[in-house]
Amino acid sequence: MIATLRAIGFDNRLGLRLVIASLIVGSVLSVLSTSAQLGASYFRQRTDATLVLSRIEDTLASPLEQAVWTFNFDQVDVILDGLAADPNIAFVELQSSTGQSWTRGDPDEQAATPDDQRVYELVHKLDNNRSELVGVLDVRLSLDAVRARVWAEFWTTFLTNLAKAYIAAIALLFLVGHMVSRHLRKIADHVDNTNADNTNALRLDRAGSEKTDDLDRIVDAIDRFECRTREQMDALGNEIIDRKQAEAEARQALSIRSQFLATMSHEIRTPLNAIMGFLHLIATYKDIDDKPRVYAETATKASHQLMSLMNNSLDMSRIEADAVEIKMTPTDIHSLAKDWHQSAEGMRHMRDKNIKITLDVARDLPPLINMDASHVTQIVSNLVDNAIKFTDAGEVDIAIKNATSDGNPAIDIRVSDTGNGIPEDARARIFERFTQADSGMLRAHGGSGLGLAICSELARLMGATLTLDDRIRDGFTTVFLLRLENVALVDLPT
Amino acid sequence: MTYMHKVLLIEDDEFTRFMMREIISGLGVEVEIASNGDEGCKLLEKQPGEFGLVLMDLHMPVMSGIDATLKIRNEVQDPPSKVPIIAVTADVTYHNSSRVAELGMNGFTPKPVSPGTLLSLIDQYCAA
Ligand SMILES: Nc1ncnc2c1ncn2[C@@H]1O[C@H](COP(=O)(O)OP(=O)(O)OP(=O)(O)O)[C@@H](O)[C@H]1O
Ligand SMILES: [Mg+2]
Numbered sequence: 093m094i095a096t097l098r099a100i101g102f103d104n105r106l107g108l109r110l111v112i113a114s115l116i117v118g119s120v121l122s123v124l125s126t127s128a129q130l131g132a133s134y135f136r137q138r139t140d141a142t143l144v145l146s147r148i149e150d151t152l153a154s155p156l157e158q159a160v161w162t163f164n165f166d167q168v169d170v171i172l173d174g175l176a177a178d179p180n181i182a183f184v185e186l187q188s189s190t191g192q193s194w195t196r197g198d199p200d201e202q203a204a205t206p207d208d209q210r211v212y213e214l215v216h217k218l219d220n221n222r223s224e225l226v227g228v229l230d231v232r233l234s235l236d237a238v239r240a241r242v243w244a245e246f247w248t249t250f251l252t253n254l255a256k257a258y259i260a261a262i263a264l265l266f267l268v269g270h271m272v273s274r275h276l277r278k279i280a281d282h283v284d285n286t287n288a289d290n291t292n293a294l295r296l297d298r299a300g301s302e303k304t305d306d307l308d309r310i311v312d313a314i315d316r317f318e319c320r321t322r323e324q325m326d327a328l329g330n331e332i333i334d335r336k337q338a339e340a341e342a343r344q345a346l347s348i349r350s351q352f353l354a355t356m357s358h359e360i361r362t363p364l365n366a367i368m369g370f371l372h373l374i375a376t377y378k379d380i381d382d383k384p385r386v387y388a389e390t391a392t393k394a395s396h397q398l399m400s401l402m403n404n405s406l407d408m409s410r411i412e413a414d415a416v417e418i419k420m421t422p423t424d425i426h427s428l429a430k431d432w433h434q435s436a437e438g439m440r441h442m443r444d445k446n447i448k449i450t451l452d453v454a455r456d457l458p459p460l461i462n463m464d465a466s467h468v469t470q471i472v473s474n475l476v477d478n479a480i481k482f483t484d485a486g487e488v489d490i491a492i493k494n495a496t497s498d499g500n501p502a503i504d505i506r507v508s509d510t511g512n513g514i515p516e517d518a519r520a521r522i523f524e525r526f527t528q529a530d531s532g533m534l535r536a537h538g539g540s541g542l543g544l545a546i547c548s549e550l551a552r553l554m555g556a557t558l559t560l561d562d563r564i565r566d567g568f569t570t571v572f573l574l575r576l577e578n579v580a581l582v583d584l585p586t
Numbered sequence: 587m588t589y590m591h592k593v594l595l596i597e598d599d600e601f602t603r604f605m606m607r608e609i610i611s612g613l614g615v616e617v618e619i620a621s622n623g624d625e626g627c628k629l630l631e632k633q634p635g636e637f638g639l640v641l642m643d644l645h646m647p648v649m650s651g652i653d654a655t656l657k658i659r660n661e662v663q664d665p666p667s668k669v670p671i672i673a674v675t676a677d678v679t680y681h682n683s684s685r686v687a688e689l690g691m692n693g694f695t696p697k698p699v700s701p702g703t704l705l706s707l708i709d710q711y712c713a714a
Contacts, residue, residue: 358676362599365698369605372701373612399698421684438702466681 107273111265118257126250130242137238138207141180145210145233148175153229157214160188160226172196175231182206182234186214188227197232208233275307279314286318293318350413357406364402368395396442397539404542407470408525411549418467418553422460422581425503428469429453429492436476436488443480447510448487456494461503461579464554468576471547471558472505475572478543479509482570486510489568497577505574506561513569519560523548547574589712591638592616596626596654597674598646606641609701615708622646623654630658630667637669638712642691644675651675652689659690670711674699 152171159167168186176184176196183197183206212229275296282294294314296307304312374380375388410416433451440449472490479488488509495504514522518529525545544558551558555578561571593615597603603619610617618637620626623646630637640658644651651673658667673686676697680686686694695703 361676361698363601366599366601366605368698369602369609369701373605373608376612376701419685 106276107265107268110268111261114261114264115258118261119254122250122253122257126246126253129249130246133245134238134242137242138235141178141233141235141238142208144178144180145208145231148210148229148231149212153212153214156186156229157216157226160186160214161216165192168194179237180233180235181231182236183230183232185230186227187230189225206232207235272307279310283314347413350409351415353409354406354413354415357402357409361399361402361406364395364399368392368399371395393442401540404540404546407546407550408542411546411553416467416550416553418464420462420464420554420578423463423465424459425457425461425463425492426453426459428465429490432469432472432476432490435473436480436490439473439477439480440488445480445483447480447483447485449480450487450489452489452491454493457492457503458501458579458581460581461576462581463503463576463579467550467554468505468556468574471550471574472507474543474547475507475574479507479511479570479572481539483509483511486567495575497575500578501580503576503579505576506571507574508566508568508571510567510569514560522560523558589613589615589638589708591712592618592633592636593708593712594618594620594626594629594637594640594669596620596623596640596646596651597643598622599643606699606704609704610708613705613708615712623649623651623657626654627657627661630669634667639707640669640671641674641707642671643697644673644677644680655690672707 152175156168156171159165159171172184172186172194173196175181181197183199184195185199186194209230209232212231213225214227214229215223216226217223275298278296279294282292294311296311298307371388371392375385375392377385380388429451433449436449440447476488476490486509488507491504491506491508493504493506495502514529521527522529523544526541527545528539528541548558551574554576556574556576558572558574561573564571593610595603595606595610595617597606597619598621600621603621607617607619618629618633620629623642625648626640626642627649630640642651642655646654649657655671658669658671670692671690673680673689673691673694674697675681675694680694681696686692695707
């Protein structure tokens with residue numbers, strides 16, 4: 093039942109509103125049409141009744157005058173009865189000149205407001221062109237009966253009209269449901285369900301007709317809109333695919349380039365290492381003259397520079413190729429720090445610097461901490477190498493302390509020096525690639541300007557942070573701070 | 587200082603091999619060389635108990651340093667070889683004592699090896 097109602101549109105407000113509107117309009121129209129109908133009928137009947145009055149003059153005046161003149165009173169009665177038989181004639185009165193009088197109907201009832209009243213003078217024509225009044229006929233017309241009839245008709249007519257209007261409204265509801273609402277609902281469902289996967293064109297189930305109407309236009313408009321949207325989506329999709337491909341290609345190209353660089357750097361290091369070894373053999377050969385020894389020593393220094401360049405280039409390309417593997421292992425930082433100190437002494441010796449190298453390891457450090465020892469070592473030795481390189485007098489200090497970061501244990505490693513310092517305006521740039529503080533992109537001294545860039549990338553990969561410490565104290569001019577996070581051991585080694 | 591034991595140098599690069607041999611022998615230590623893991627194993631089998639230290643390159647053709655170590659630890663008989671093996675590699679993933687210990691090696695030294703490092707290794711393993 094509900095389904096049927098729904099099918100024909102009872103559940104949709106649009107249909108109901110249409111029906112209510114048409115019911116109101118129908119009611120008003122039936123009132124109007126009933127009034128018009130009945131008004132017309134009333135006027136027609138009134139005219140008919142008045143016509144009777146006019147006809148009395150032509151048809152009854154002369155026989156009545158004759159009957160009165162000849163004193164044929166029977167005939168007078170017959171005529172007056174005939175007149176009074178008309179339902180609309182309410183009262184008839186005849187007064188003869190000789191004093192007789194006849195009446196028909198109830199004078200009181202109609203005397204007050206007759207709808208029409210005619211008074212005829214009955215005149216007898218004499219031979220000598222004279223005439224004599226024989227009597228006066230008074231006829232009064234009442235339309236009460238007509239009115240009662242019309243009024244009686246009103247309700248039946250009005251109710252039939254109303255019924256017709258309502259039946260038409262219900263029929264309209266069915267028709268609207270069938271011809272419009274169900275299509276509108278289908279359009280709404282279609283638009284709701286259309287997406288990238290469901291691209292069926294909108295088709296309404298309608299009786300065919302060549303003439304396009306509003307619904308056809310809506311369907312066409314939706315079709316065209318969906319076509320356009322689909323085209324745009326396709327274009328967009330293709331563009332996304334193209335971009336992704338281009339991105340992947342770019343990434344692959346970068347990775348191939350980085351891999352190439354990594355391989356080259358690695359391969360160059362092997363023979364370079366042999367060269368350095370032989371230069372060492374020459375420089376330390378027992379019977380060698382001074383000159384060739386100095387040559388070999390100088391060549392050794394140049395080779396060291398080349399080696400560090402190759403190492404940096406190898407590291408950077410490994411970072412770019414995402415080939416750096418971070419391995420956190422329980423590490424004895426106390427012995428590691430001694431190694432750092434020792435290799436710092438080696439670097440100082442290499443650079444011929446007369447400076448003091450100090451190591452300050454806090455006593456309360458845990459015996460083992462979780463860290464990637466080889467990468468931390470790489471960062472520290474880069475920092476120490478820089479510190480020694482840019483310090484001509486004074487000291488370089490390596491300090492290791494406990495710290496906390498967000499409530500978790502951390503380790504701070506500070507490398508400080510008393511060298512020439514880093515100018516304020518260069519501080520922001522030194523972690524960028526190929527950058528040296530004194531000359532920006534142009535390198536003023538040996539070195540690639542990659543060291544700190546590698547260090548900060550490695551730190552980032554380890555989840556550590558490398559910063560230039562602003563709080564310079566104890567006479568140091570440059571302080572780098574490497575903070576290792578998540579240093580607590582998760583499970584102790586057995 | 588006198589050294590009782592020989593050093594076995596297993597290294598595929600000819601120049602590096604020659605250079606390291608010169609440096610080590612310059613320290614007064616006898617050196618035997620092999621250009622891959624397989625050759626190294628054969629030398630060890632032929633002269634049991636002679637070597638105090640094996641310097642093992644990891645990436646080599648024919649037999650890698652890792653396979654050679656496995657073979658020395660498990661197959662080279664008479665006596666089951668306990669000779670100290672030090673990995674010599676530029677590959678930072680092996681710059682980790684526990685990693686190389688898992689592979690049956692006693693330690694590692696990053697490549698390139700400096701003469702100073704060589705001296706301290708030989709002092710540690712080959713001294714009388
Ligand atoms: N301890 C320091 N004292 C003064 N300046 C420093 C210090 N450390 C770094 N700098 C400045 O930061 C710059 C960048 O350092 P970075 O280590 O990246 O490159 P580099 O040392 O010049 O070259 P490379 O390390 O590649 O051989 C250096 O050139 C120098 O100007
Ligand atoms: Mg540097």
